[in-house]
Amino acid sequence: METTKNHNIQLLTTLVDPDDQEEGEYRFLVNGTHVKYVTVAPGTLPKDDRTFAPTDTGKPVFLRTEKADLPGVKTIWHATSIDHLQPRKLARLRQNIHIVSHPLFNDPVVIKFTEFPWQTPYFESETAAYQWIEGCDIEYIDKARAVGPADLVACQEVLKRLHALGVKHGDINKHIFMMREDGRCVLHDFETAKQGASKEELEEEYQRLSESLRDPSLRGAVPAVVLSEEMPN
Structure with a gap:
């Protein structure tokens, strides 16, 4: 039986383990309309090739669909x-966050994608959090910088x-x-936000702020394991 090859495939996201111990996850756009997810067993693809679209070697096979x-x-x-699929990408901020334009909006907006079902x-939590804080100056911030220990007071104010x-x-x-x-500080990333927290919980979080600003680690920064995230132009 002759197999028809579809070349209208765009790689959207790659999530792989640098040590090649865990499964790799890939997200594709097929024919400009359908999103497909592919899970690849460790060691299936050479490390130099695994971030690119599938080749025609015919070696890897699907064990289950x-x-x-x-x-x-x-x-x-x-x-x-x-x-x-409608927004037009203008710039990429993070692996799944882009600045885009859309006919419904006069100015560029920020859009965030769920890359994989898990x-x-x-995103459910973050969307709910934006509903809770609606009307409290939700905005896109251009030309902002990272914070450090010297910005403690400004960070305390926005957390309050x-x-x-x-x-x-x-x-x-x-x-x-x-x-x-x-000079104003802004807060983002509400994926773990919780409504109705007790006074004790809020106070504990507030007290940890100073230590968090002095933390030299990359905890909470962009995960290095996500190698690419694209969206249709």
Whole structure:
């Protein structure tokens, strides 16, 4: 039987283990409309080739294919919704965060993608958190810098505003703060946020802030294991 090859395939995301001990995960866009997920066993692809689209060598084979209902974000509260293939990419901020343009918006906006199904619960939490803080100066910040110990007071002020809403951030580290050019501090990444936190929980988080700003590690920074994330142009 002759096999028809489909060349209209775009690699969107690659998630691999640098030590080649864990499975690799790949996300593809097929024919500009369908997203496919492929899991690759450790050692299947050479390390020099594993971040690229599949080749025509014919050596790797699919052991199993299945159709599945993928989890989706249920907390859809905002009145505006768009097709994820419609935005036009202008710049990439992080592995799954882009600055894009869209006919519905006069200015560029930030868009964040769930790369793989197992990440959906984190987006569920973050979407809910944005609903909790709606009306509290949610914005896209251009030309912001990272923070350090000298920015403690500004970071305390923005964290107090979040705690005043009864919301615990849940992942206090220096990488979740950004300092604007006007001296104001902004807070982001609400994937582990919790509403209705007790006073004790909020106080404990607040007290850890100073230590977090002095932490020299990369905890909370962009994971190095994600090698690529693209979106249709």
